[in-house]
Amino acid sequence: MIAFAIIRLRGLLVVVMLSGIFSLHSAVILLSLDAVDVAFTEAAVGAGISTVLMLATLSLTGSKEREKPPHTVLPILVVVATGAALIYGTLDMPRFGDPEAPVHQHVAPRYIEESPREVGIPNMVTSVLASYRGYDTLGEVTVIFTAGIGVMLLLLGRKPKHNGEEGEEDSS
Amino acid sequence: MMHHIVLRVVAKLLIPCILVFALYVQFHGEYGPGGGFQAGVIFASAFILYGLIFGLEALRRVAPPEAIRILIALGVLLFAGVGFATLLLGGNFLDYNVLAGDPVAGQHLGILLIEVGVGTTVAAAMITIFVYFAGRGQR
Numbered sequence: 062m063i064a065f066a067i068i069r070l071r072g073l074l075v076v077v078m079l080s081g082i083f084s085l086h087s088a089v090i091l092l093s094l095d096a097v098d099v100a101f102t103e104a105a106v107g108a109g110i111s112t113v114l115m116l117a118t119l120s121l122t123g124s125k126e127r128e129k130p131p132h133t134v135l136p137i138l139v140v141v142a143t144g145a146a147l148i149y150g151t152l153d154m155p156r157f158g159d160p161e162a163p164v165h166q167h168v169a170p171r172y173i174e175e176s177p178r179e180v181g182i183p184n185m186v187t188s189v190l191a192s193y194r195g196y197d198t199l200g201e202v203t204v205i206f207t208a209g210i211g212v213m214l215l216l217l218g219r220k221p222k223h224n225g226e227e228g229e230e231d232s233s
Numbered sequence: 234m235m236h237h238i239v240l241r242v243v244a245k246l247l248i249p250c251i252l253v254f255a256l257y258v259q260f261h262g263e264y265g266p267g268g269g270f271q272a273g274v275i276f277a278s279a280f281i282l283y284g285l286i287f288g289l290e291a292l293r294r295v296a297p298p299e300a301i302r303i304l305i306a307l308g309v310l311l312f313a314g315v316g317f318a319t320l321l322l323g324g325n326f327l328d329y330n331v332l333a334g335d336p337v338a339g340q341h342l343g344i345l346l347i348e349v350g351v352g353t354t355v356a357a358a359m360i361t362i363f364v365y366f367a368g369r370g371q372r
Contacts, residue, residue, distance in 0.1 A: 097266040101258075105274040110359055113281055117366035181337035182263040182344065190268065191344040195327035198347070199312050201270075202354050206309045209358030213302070216365040 073119055081112035098186045237286075244286040251279035259352050263341070269348035273355025280356075281363045289367055298364060301357045308354025312347045319343070 063083045067076050084107030091100035155162035172189055180188040190198055259272035284292035316327045324331035329343025 098268070098271075101266050101271050102274075105271050105278070109278055110274050110281075113278075113285075114362060114366060117363060121366065121369055179336070180340045180344070182341065184263055184265060186266070187262050187268050187344065187348075188340075191347055192327075192329060192340055195316070195347065198351065199309075199316065199327070202309050202312055202351050205355050205358045206305055209305045209354075209361045212362045212365050216369055 071125065073125065074116075077112060077115045077119060080115070081108045084108040084111070098184075240286055244282055248279050248283055251275060251282070255279065255352075255356075259348060260345075262348055263344060269351030270355055272348075273352040273357075274359060276352065276356040277359030277363070280360045284363065284367065289364065292364065296360055296364075298361070301360050301364075304353050304357035305361060308350045308352070308357065311350035311353065315343055315346045315350070 063079050063086065067079050067083070070076050070079070084103055088100045088104040088108065091103055159165075172185060172193065176182075176185055176188045176193075180192050182188050255272045255276035258267035258275060259269060262268035262272065280292060280296055283295065315329075315332075319328050319331055320326055322331040327343070327347075329340045330336035332339035332342045
C-alpha cells in the first residue's frame with residue numbers, strides 16, 4: 062500500500078517520507094524473520110541515512126515531480142513481463158523454511174558447527190561477514206569508499222571559485 | 234534552524250547518546266547484532282544531526298573535510314592492511330589465525346581491526362556525502 066502511494070503521489074517530499082516508512086516496515090519484517098543484523102542495517106541505512114540524503118537531494122532539485130507523458134503502455138508491459146518472469150522463477154525455489162533447501166545444505170552447517178570453535182565469537186553473522194567472507198566485506202568497504210570519493214569529485218567539480226575557503230578545497 | 238531552542242537543546246542531549254550507542258554497536262558487534270557498517274552509519278547520523286541543527290559551518294568546524302577525507306581512505310587501508318599483515322605473517326590474505334598466538338585470539342583481533350576499518354570508512358563517507366550535498370544547496 063505504501064508502494065502504491067509512492068507511485069501515485071506527485072509531491073516528492075511525501076514520497077521520501079513514505080519510502081523511509083517503507084524501509085522501517087521492511088526492517089520490522091526482517092526482524093520478525095529473526096534477521097536482526099539485516100533489520101538493524103535496514104533501519105539505520107534505509108530509514109535513516111538514505112532518507113536524509115534524499116531530502117538533501119530534494120533541496121537541490123525541487124520537490125515537485127514533472128508531469129509525465131500520457132502514453133505509459135510500453136513501460137507497463139515491460140514491468141508486467143519482468144514481474145511474470147520473476148514469479149515464474151520463484152516456482153522452482155524450495156518452500157520457505159524448508160530444511161532440505163540447498164542454502165541450508167551447503168556451507169551453512171559448517172558455519173554453525175565450526176564457527177564457535179574456529180572464530181569463537183557469539184554473533185555468527187559477524188564471524189561470517191568479517192572472517193569467512195572477509196574478501197566480500199573488503200569489497201563492500203571499497204564500494205563505500207568509491208561512493209564517497211565519487212560524490213566528492215562530482216560535486217567539487219562544478220564549484221564556483223570566488224570563495225577563498227572553497228578555492229583551497231579545489232586545489233587539493 | 235539556529236533559533237529553534239527546543240531542537241538545539243534536544244540535539245545537544247541526543248548527540249552524545251548517539252555517539253556512545255554507535256561505539257557500543259561497533260565494539261559489541263561480536264556479541265550482539267551490529268558491526269562496523271551499522272556503527273559507522275549511526276556515528277555519521279550524529280554528525281548529520283549536528284549539521285542539520287547547527288548549520289554546515291559548525292559541522293565543518295567539528296569535522297574538517299580534510300580530516301574526513303583522510304579517514305575515508307584510512308578505513309579501507311586498515312582493512313586491506315590487516316590482510317597484508319596476515320600475508321606477511323605467513324598466512325593467507327585476511328586469514329586472521331596468524332595475528333596472535335592462538336587462532337581464536339587472532340580471529341578476535343582481526344575482526345576487531347577490520348570492523349574498526351569498516352566503521353571508519355562508512356562514517357566518513359556518509360558525512361562527506363551529506364556535507365557535499367548540503368553544501369551545494371546553500372549556493
